Amino acid sequence: MSTVRIIGAGPSGLAAAITLARAGRTVEVFERRHDCGARFGGDLQGLESFSGGDDVLNELRAAGIDTDFAYRAFSRGFQFNGVRADLHEFATPAFYVVRRGTTPDTIDQSLKRQALAAGVNVHFDASLDPAQAHIIATGPRQRRPYAVCRGFVFETDAPDLAVALLDDRAGLKGYSYLLVSNGEGCLCTSLWSDFRRVHACLAEARRQLLERWPMKVVNERPVGGWVHFSGRPRWSEGGALVVGEAAGLQDFLWAFGLRAALRSGLLAADALLTGENYTERADAHFTGFIKSGVVNRFLWEMGRFGSYRAPMAALRWRGAGRLMHDFYRYNRLQQFLYPIARGYVRVAHPHLTV
Numbered sequence: 318m319s320t321v322r323i324i325g326a327g328p329s330g331l332a333a334a335i336t337l338a339r340a341g342r343t344v345e346v347f348e349r350r351h352d353c354g355a356r357f358g359g360d361l362q363g364l365e366s367f368s369g370g371d372d373v374l375n376e377l378r379a380a381g382i383d384t385d386f387a388y389r390a391f392s393r394g395f396q397f398n399g400v401r402a403d404l405h406e407f408a409t410p411a412f413y414v415v416r417r418g419t420t421p422d423t424i425d426q427s428l429k430r431q432a433l434a435a436g437v438n439v440h441f442d443a444s445l446d447p448a449q450a451h452i453i454a455t456g457p458r459q460r461r462p463y464a465v466c467r468g469f470v471f472e473t474d475a476p477d478l479a480v481a482l483l484d485d486r487a488g489l490k491g492y493s494y495l496l497v498s499n500g501e502g503c504l505c506t507s508l509w510s511d512f513r514r515v516h517a518c519l520a521e522a523r524r525q526l527l528e529r530w531p532m533k534v535v536n537e538r539p540v541g542g543w544v545h546f547s548g549r550p551r552w553s554e555g556g557a558l559v560v561g562e563a564a565g566l567q568d569f570l571w572a573f574g575l576r577a578a579l580r581s582g583l584l585a586a587d588a589l590l591t592g593e594n595y596t597e598r599a600d601a602h603f604t605g606f607i608k609s610g611v612v613n614r615f616l617w618e619m620g621r622f623g624s625y626r627a628p629m630a631a632l633r634w635r636g637a638g639r640l641m642h643d644f645y646r647y648n649r650l651q652q653f654l655y656p657i658a659r660g661y662v663r664v665a666h667p668h669l670t671v
């Protein structure tokens with residue numbers, strides 16, 4: 318294959334492009350927006366390490382991806398249900414807060430710089446027929462989202478903070494969150510059902526979070542979007558490999574999909590370079606992550622009754638670090654629960670492929 322053509326210059330597509338170009342391939346990337354990161358508007362996102370394995374930044378560096386974007390390590394955060402606030406501390410960073418968008422400090426622009434330096438040709442405001450592509454990395458593709466997220470970013474003089482608010486009035490079947498990192502804030506709600514309530518949920522999230530953690534909020538800008546999940550990702554289409562959210566790869570519990578998107582882009586590049594079977598490798602790599610996501614979502618939606626007291630008690634009892642590790646490992650309990658969880662998800666989220 319002389320030239321590799323990739324549709325989509327998001328994290329999954331760019332991770333693949335960088336790896337392929339550094340290995341000497343000619344790489345053409347087609348991005349329908351005007352720039353990398355333009356899907357987002359300065360949102361703060363968590364690049365998670367809590368699902369296990371090596372620290373996510375070490376993992377990226379080991380794969381040859383530079384981490385010259387702005388990030389802050391978070392090894393503590395609050396869980397709040399409107400009444401009780403539990404502080405959870407982790408022995409190592411649970412996640413790194415990064416910025417998404419088109420400003421130079423974002424992870425998106427860092428990946429773009431690395432791609433251009435490696436010789437990748439990125440065509441903006443351009444697309445390609447999937448039949449002509451080797452890698453499809455277009456992000457969410459289904460018409461109906463499985464979760465919707467809305468909120469705003471702002472400037473503040475408050476110290477760094479991470480809070481997850483568990484209250485269905487502020488984030489139906491989901492959660493809302495307040496992140497402050499280096500003088501930037503992000504307050505959002507995420508809903509897994511009845512998306513029409515998003516504005517009411519955001520108002521409630523704002524009220525509860527800023528009442529409990531009052532802070533200066535200056536220069537608010539709206540952010541948000543929707544995410545896609547499939548319990549049976551489609552790793553190939555025609556002759557092309559499908560990566561990231563385009564394949565439906567996403568953490569079904571809380572929508573932390575960034576790490577998996579990057580990993581899948583790296584895997585696809587490796588498969589093209591070595592001739593190994595991408596579908597088999599992606600299945601081996603992600604099946605546990607996807608199935609544990611289905612079980613975790615089932616448990617979460619069961620646990621939401623009674624103001625999320627059960628999940629909060631489980632986190633206190635087991636410790637957040639250990640519980641997260643258990644729940645992303647696809648352990649024996651999850652394997653046992655999987656058929657029940659899948660049946661539940663098929664009924665509760667009928668538009669999803671599970």
Ligand SMILES: Cc1cc2nc3c(=O)[nH]c(=O)nc-3n(C[C@H](O)[C@H](O)[C@H](O)COP(=O)(O)OP(=O)(O)OC[C@H]3O[C@@H](n4cnc5c(N)ncnc54)[C@H](O)[C@@H]3O)c2cc1C
Nearest residue numbers: 325327328329349362363444455456542561562573574575
């Ligand atoms: C509001 C919100 C908050 C989130 N918060 C977190 C978080 O805190 N932590 C986390 O881990 N994940 C989070 N996620 C999920 C995370 O953003 C995604 O999982 C990740 O961006 C997926 O990367 P990707 O490369 O697969 O797709 P994308 O980032 O969507 O990139 C795909 C690219 O392809 C381009 N494209 C699409 N169609 C075409 C086409 N036909 N032709 C050419 N180009 C095309 C798009 O413009 C885009 O640039 C969040 C998502 C949303 C919406």
